[in-house]
Amino acid sequence: MIRIAIANQKGGVGKTTTAINLATGLAATGLRVLLVDLDPQGNASTGLGIGRTQRDQSSYELLMGGCALDEAVIRTAVPKLDLIPATQDLSGAEIELIDYEERTHRLQRVLDEAQPGRWDICLIDCPPSLGLLTINALVAAQSLLVPLQCEFFALEGLSQLLQTVDRIRGRFNPDLSIMGVALTMYDRRNRLTDQVADDVRACLGDLVFSTVIPRNVRLSEAPSHGMPALIYDIRCSGSEAYMRLARELIARLPRQEVAA
Ligand code: ADP
Ligand code: MG
Numbered sequence: 001m002i003r004i005a006i007a008n009q010k011g012g013v014g015k016t017t018t019a020i021n022l023a024t025g026l027a028a029t030g031l032r033v034l035l036v037d038l039d040p041q042g043n044a045s046t047g048l049g050i051g052r053t054q055r056d057q058s059s060y061e062l063l064m065g066g067c068a069l070d071e072a073v074i075r076t077a078v079p080k081l082d083l084i085p086a087t088q089d090l091s092g093a094e095i096e097l098i099d100y101e102e103r104t105h106r107l108q109r110v111l112d113e114a115q116p117g118r119w120d121i122c123l124i125d126c127p128p129s130l131g132l133l134t135i136n137a138l139v140a141a142q143s144l145l146v147p148l149q150c151e152f153f154a155l156e157g158l159s160q161l162l163q164t165v166d167r168i169r170g171r172f173n174p175d176l177s178i179m180g181v182a183l184t185m186y187d188r189r190n191r192l193t194d195q196v197a198d199d200v201r202a203c204l205g206d207l208v209f210s211t212v213i214p215r216n217v218r219l220s221e222a223p224s225h226g227m228p229a230l231i232y233d234i235r236c237s238g239s240e241a242y243m244r245l246a247r248e249l250i251a252r253l254p255r256q257e258v259a260a
Contacts, residue, residue: 001034001114002253003122004179005141010157011128013149014184016043017219017229019125021239022145024228025246026121027080034073034119037086038107038137039127040093045085048076049226052087060089063106063136064096069113078228082119094132103132104172108140121253130164138168143179145249147213148200150186150193155203179252182245184213211245214238 006019016039023035037044038059045055057072062084072084097103111122123145124137138144144165148154158181169176181204187193201208213219216238222229230239 001111001116001119001122002143003111003124003141004143004145004249005124005126005134005137006145006147007124007126007134007137007161008146008148008157009128009130009134009161010149014147014182014213015039015128016047016125017223018145018147018182018184018213018242018245019044019123020047020223020228021219021230021242022246022249023081023123024078024230025243026123026250027078028230028243029246029250031080031120031250032118033081034084034114034122035081036084036107036111036122036124036137038090038124038133039086040088040091041127042086042088042090043223044125045083046226047223048078048081048083048228050074050076050083050085055085055087058085058087058089060087060093062110063090063093064100065106069110078231090133097132104135104139107136111140130161135164135168138165138176139172141173142175143177145179146181147184148181149184150196150200152192152196154196155200178207179249180209181207182209182211182213185215186212187215209245209248211241211248213241213245216241 006015023033027033057067061067062072074083076083126134126137214237218233218236219229219238222232
């Protein structure tokens with residue numbers, strides 16, 4: 001199972017939208033997908049229709065050693081897509097984990113428990129910070145996917161994230177790779193977003209996925225219906241883009257990781 005962290009310490013850049021719809025797109029190609037909601041806001045859980053009362057065991061209990069992996073996994077309405085939900089308890093984890101041994105490796109240990117072959121791919125939706133939760137995700141992951149909003153300060157935040165990646169490589173996870181940068185909320189009619197997209201490509205080259213996620217109202221409506229946009233409106237431009245991104249990501253995976 002290849003594990004991919006979806007991270008960017010900025011809020012509102014499209015991490016959760018990408019996590020939900022990329023997970024759904026990957027599942028639609030036949031891969032078995034596990035999505036880990038690692039944000040105390042629990043938006044990925046809500047967006048997949050998993051209400052608060054259904055989140056008995058969550059990523060919080062898992063990290064704190066309060067339950068086993070299987071107990072926290074919920075099947076979603078999307079075929080082949082399972083979820084480990086998040087609750088607000090998780091906001092305490094950053095502090096509570098400080099007293100734990102190997103506090104940076106909690107998620108890795110938990111995911112190592114997964115039965116071999118149960119899932120092909122695991123996506124981890126990170127909170128908007130570079131705190132202990134995101135560090136757990138970057139330690140547990142083989143690879144990182146960065147959603148980058150097409151706006152003026154996009155690159156500035158990115159250098160901080162890349163520094164963190166370097167530090168994680170140096171201390172904990174030397175093989176952590178960058179799967180790619182996905183440009184989100186692209187608006188063709190806005191010259192600034194065009195300019196930002198060009199600058200990011202000039203700076204990062206092939207690291208940037210060719211698929212660009214457009215600004216699309218269907219993507220923002222879907223979570224209030226508790227479904228991925230790819231189910232809510234499979235034909236909208238946002239859904240089509242996430243389906244393309246899923247295929248592009250599969251093409252970037254090391255061959256031995258995904259047999260399906
Ligand atoms: P993050 O997880 O990085 O905080 P979200 O995925 O929650 O970001 O997105 C922030 C807000 O922007 C949400 O209301 C979401 O519905 C909306 N949004 C995200 N991507 C798009 C898009 N491509 N087009 C329109 N709205 C989007
Ligand atoms: Mg989010």
